[in-house]
Amino acid sequence: MDVRAKIFAGVTLFPRRWPRAASCGAAEAITSTEWPYRDARQRNEVMRGGQPTSGKAGMTGDMASVTWDMRGMVVAVTGGARGIGLGIAEAFAQAGATVWMGSRNAKAGEAVAQRIRAGGGAVRFQPLDVADQTSVRAFRDACLREAGHIDVLVNNAGVLARKALLEMTEEECDAMLDINVKGVVLCCQAVGEAMVAAKSGRIINISSTSAAAGAWKSTVYGATKAAIWQFSRMLALEWAPHGILVNTIAPGAVPTDLNANVMAIPEQRQIILARIPLGRMGTPADVAGVALFLASPAADYLTGQVIFVDGGRMVT
Ligand SMILES: NC(=O)c1ccc[n+]([C@@H]2O[C@H](COP(=O)([O-])OP(=O)(O)OC[C@H]3O[C@@H](n4cnc5c(N)ncnc54)[C@H](OP(=O)(O)O)[C@@H]3O)[C@@H](O)[C@H]2O)c1
Numbered sequence: 238m239d240v241r242a243k244i245f246a247g248v249t250l251f252p253r254r255w256p257r258a259a260s261c262g263a264a265e266a267i268t269s270t271e272w273p274y275r276d277a278r279q280r281n282e283v284m285r286g287g288q289p290t291s292g293k294a295g296m297t298g299d300m301a302s303v304t305w306d307m308r309g310m311v312v313a314v315t316g317g318a319r320g321i322g323l324g325i326a327e328a329f330a331q332a333g334a335t336v337w338m339g340s341r342n343a344k345a346g347e348a349v350a351q352r353i354r355a356g357g358g359a360v361r362f363q364p365l366d367v368a369d370q371t372s373v374r375a376f377r378d379a380c381l382r383e384a385g386h387i388d389v390l391v392n393n394a395g396v397l398a399r400k401a402l403l404e405m406t407e408e409e410c411d412a413m414l415d416i417n418v419k420g421v422v423l424c425c426q427a428v429g430e431a432m433v434a435a436k437s438g439r440i441i442n443i444s445s446t447s448a449a450a451g452a453w454k455s456t457v458y459g460a461t462k463a464a465i466w467q468f469s470r471m472l473a474l475e476w477a478p479h480g481i482l483v484n485t486i487a488p489g490a491v492p493t494d495l496n497a498n499v500m501a502i503p504e505q506r507q508i509i510l511a512r513i514p515l516g517r518m519g520t521p522a523d524v525a526g527v528a529l530f531l532a533s534p535a536a537d538y539l540t541g542q543v544i545f546v547d548g549g550r551m552v553t
Contacts (some may be wrong), residue, residue: 305332305529305530305533306332306333307329307332307333307334307529307532307533308332308333308334309333309334310329310333310334310335310388310389310532311334311335311336311337311380311384311385311386311387311388311389312326312329312334312335312336312337312387312388312389312390312391312532313336313337313339313376313377313380313387313389313390313391313424313428314326314329314336314337314338314339314391314393315339315340315365315367315390315391315392315393315394315420315424316339316340316367316393316394316395317336317338317339317340317346317349317362317391317393318338318340318342318345318346318349318350318362319340319345319349319493319494320491320493320494320495320521321393321443321488321491321493321521321524321525322338322340322391322393322394322521323349323521324520324521324522324524324525325391325393325521325524325525325528326338326353326360327353327358327525328522328525328526328528328529329389329525329528329529329532330353330358330359330360331358332529333359334359334389335359335360335361335384336353336358336359336360336361337360337361337362337363337376337379337380337384337387338350338360338361338362338363339362339363339364339365339367339376339394340364340365340394341364341365341366343362343364346362346364347362349362350362361380361383363375363376363379363380364376365394367392367394367416367419367420367421367423367424368412368415368416368419368420368423369423370423370427373420373423373424373427374427376427377427377428377430377431381431386431386435387428387431387432387438388437388438388439388532389438389439389440389441389532390424390425390428390429390432390438390439390440390441391441391443391528392420392421392424392425392440392441392442392443392465393443394416394420395416395417395420395443395461395495396412396413396416396417396495397413397455397458397495397496398410398412398413398457398458399453399454399455399458399496399498399499400454401454401456402456402457405457410457413457413458413461414457414461417458417461417462417464417465418461418464418465418468421442421465421468422468425440425442425468425472425483428440429472429476429481432476432479432481433476433479433481436479436480437480437481438479438480438481438482439481439482439483439484439531439532439536440469440472440481440482440483440484441484441485441486441528441531441532442465442466442468442469442483442484442485442486443465443485443486443487443488443524444462444463444465444466444469444485444486444487444543445458445459445462445487445488446487446488446489446490446545446547446550446551447459447462448462448463448465448466448487449463449466449487449551450550450551453499453505453508462487465485466485466487466543469483469484469485469541469543470483470485470541473540473541474541477540477541482531482536482537482539482540483540483541484531484536484539484540484541484542484543484544485542485543485544486524486527486528486531486543486544486546487543487544487545487546487547487551488519488523488524488545488546488547489513489518489519489545489546489547489548489550489551490509490513490518490519490547490550491518491519491520491521491523491524492518493521512550512553513547513548513549513550513553514548514549514550514552514553515548515549516548517548518548519546519547519548523546524546527544527546531544
């Protein structure tokens with residue numbers, strides 16, 4: 238038995254509870270449902286500046302050929318138009334899911350959705366402000382009207398005002414609380430209503446290592462991310478009887494627009510890197526792989542958990 242067969246013996250990677258037809262036409266165009274990082278070993282080598290991976294820290298060729306078949310599933314990703322959310326949206330689309338992305342910049346979001354559709358992905362964009370209940374309900378309703386159901390909700394939208402506490406304005410503080418915390422609550426309420434009625438669903442909330450470890454000028458941000466983590470644990474309890482699994486992904490440092498200002502400071506970048514045992518920053522794709530796992534039947538018995546996708550940062 239090869240390694241892959243051992244790991245997944247008895248686990249079917251095809252959706253058992255979501256055998257519904259895809260509702261966006263482009264899904265039919267996807268015939269390959271392999272995990273996006275087919276050539277994972279090569280990817281790791283590129284990340285490491287061309288140095289070969291060693292030991293078990295890098296992914297093996299076996300893992301690279303694990304398949305995640307998400308055909309028939311409808312996945313809503315908040316803040317899916319760039320950064321980590323885009324990586325997650327692309328990964329689900331590549332695995333055959335119908336993806337609904339929502340964020341505030343409609344022009345940019347529609348352009349990204351069109352690009353993914355051109356590559357064969359079944360992606361819809363709907364303008365969304367997660368901090369506004371009316372907007373959240375409109376997003377949910379548009380998705381349900383066209384797709385009929387939402388199987389997975391990824392609460393990814395988030396903002397970070399990197400400021401020392403005494404420099405932070407009330408508006409900046411409100412924005413982080415409203416988007417990072419209230420936004421997750423509103424989206425869970427709106428989409429969760431449909432999931433409770435369907436007695437099935439997966440919710441994946443994006444927290445951060447800042448929820449539990451020190452980070453530069455991130456006092457309020459860290460508090461919002463800790464709030465999401467505990468909210469997810471409580472919600473996992475509340476909705477377990479409804480067949481809804483709620484888990485949290487806590488990424489480490491992933492260079493995106495969110496942290497471009499700090500990544501541009503060589504000393505800060507160096508401090509961040511020095512704390513990562515795997516010796517490199519994360520990528521949206523690193524986070525997306527774990528999101529696929531949490532949405533898959535391989536995670537059927539997993540709820541109320543947090544997975545740190547941080548290159549080992551939390552161990553240091
Ligand atoms: N990058 C990291 O190192 C890192 C580490 C740990 C955790 N995270 C978390 O990962 C998530 C994604 O971060 P990222 O690095 O990908 O950030 P990013 O590149 O700045 O993207 C953030 C996304 O959220 C959307 N968004 C912001 N406010 C929104 C709102 N009110 N309603 C709807 N969408 C909104 C943005 O689109 P619009 O501006 O167009 O609305 C954008 O698509 C965040 O929750 C962040 O806290 C990031």
